[in-house]
Amino acid sequence: MNIAASILYSLAVLTFLLCGYYYLGYRSQKKEWNKKIKEWFPEEQRKSMVSKLGDRFDERESSKALAAKLQNANVKLLPSEYFGALLVGGLTLFILFYAIFNMPIAISILLPIFLMVATHFLLFYLRKNNYENRFNEQLGEVCRLMGNAARSGLTINQGIDIVARELSVPAGNEFKRISNELKLGVPLEPALRAIQKRNKSREFNLFIATLLIQKKTGGNLARTLDTMAETFEDRKVLNQTIKTMTSEEKYISFIVPAMPVFLLLVMNNVMEGFIDPLWSGFGLIMLALFIGAIVLSFLLIRKITNIKV
Structure with a gap:
């Protein structure tokens, strides 16, 4: 009786092991089949509403000209992704100016808009023909x-x-x-x-x-x-x-205009109301001269370092 029970027990264990072996083999083959089926018949993944809106925006005729500019500037972004990046950058600057540098609400809204528009044109100016190069x-x-x-x-x-x-x-x-x-x-x-x-x-x-x-x-x-x-x-x-040889001067063309703007914002954060005189009549003239000098210095340095062979 004990011998028969031992034999039945051994057969049960052997059967369990064989079933486990074939089951694991079947699962492995099933994964391979599913992988091949997905390669042969790829399923279109469901997109979010934002992605669908972005695809519609990219398919417009007006977006194709922007896509050509991005390619020529060697910017690997779709037109919708590019505008999304500008929007996120503008919101980040708004939070930075309003919450950290204590700028007035009107200036905190208008200044990021101006900076994003300037960045848009400056990007294509600086990286013009980058794809060709x-x-x-x-x-x-x-x-x-x-x-x-x-x-x-x-x-x-x-x-x-x-x-x-x-x-x-x-x-x-x-x-x-x-x-x-x-x-x-x-x-x-x-x-x-x-x-x-x-x-x-x-x-x-x-x-x-x-x-x-x-x-x-x-x-x-x-x-x-x-x-x-x-x-x-x-x-x-x-x-x-x-x-x-001109890389140092090109970096200087960015540092020189950015340094006084950064110092002005820091001083306004340390001393509340430091930039308030700039919104007066004489202050607006000084602000216009200040912005003009910054733009002129940037253009002059870039012009000097732009050596064509």
């Missing part, structure tokens, strides 16, 4: 890759395809677009001209002219691209040297 910094590597492709006996279209696979953004995305258009049957010249509308720099114009002339007249394309690559690399080194 990043693209042009990769032109040397583009020429080397296409030169190696031409030296290996590949065509220009195949060289563009290699560049699209090997390079990162922004040149990788632009050449990927050219490669896709070429695969769809678009001729080379219209495909390049379409990219030229978004990048009108002289370096990229020279690159396009070289490709089109070599395609029509023939010649040693690999040698020409190698020479262009060396030229672009030398220009890149020179621009980087100038940027390094």
Whole structure:
């Protein structure tokens, strides 16, 4: 009797272990199946009301011009996200001026609005053509890759395809677009001209002219691209040297205008009513001169340090 009970007990334990083993295996396979199903048939996630409003705003025609400006300034934000950031920044400045620096309520409302509008225009002024500059910094590597492709006996279209696979953004995305258009049957010249509308720099114009002339007249394309690559690399080194030498002055252009404004706010926090004389007749004249001097100093320093090669 004891032997039979022991055998039944052992069989029960063995059955339990086997069931647990197969159950764990089934759960593992189920996770893999669910993962593959989600990859093959992705479900559209539910969006919040704010996200839906942002998508509607981004789809408007007026937002497309702003999206082009953000791309040219190399700001990786959607138009709705950009306006949301400006709104949050304005509210933060309002709390800062009103609760910390004890500014009057009217000034605490108007000053953040002025600063956000100034930031909007200043951002696109300072980062103007930033996307083009990043693209042009990769032109040397583009020429080397296409030169190696031409030296290996590949065509220009195949060289563009290699560049699209090997390079990162922004040149990788632009050449990927050219490669896709070429695969769809678009001729080379219209495909390049379409990219030229978004990048009108002289370096990229020279690159396009070289490709089109070599395609029509023939010649040693690999040698020409190698020479262009060396030229672009030398220009890149020179621009980087100038940027390094003028970096201190560029930071000064921000510090010099911001320092008196910060000191004025601190003094108003320490001594209540310190800035009240500024709202009188003579004080408004002094305030206008003060703001004009700050803007002028910023523009002059930026103009001096803006060295073009």
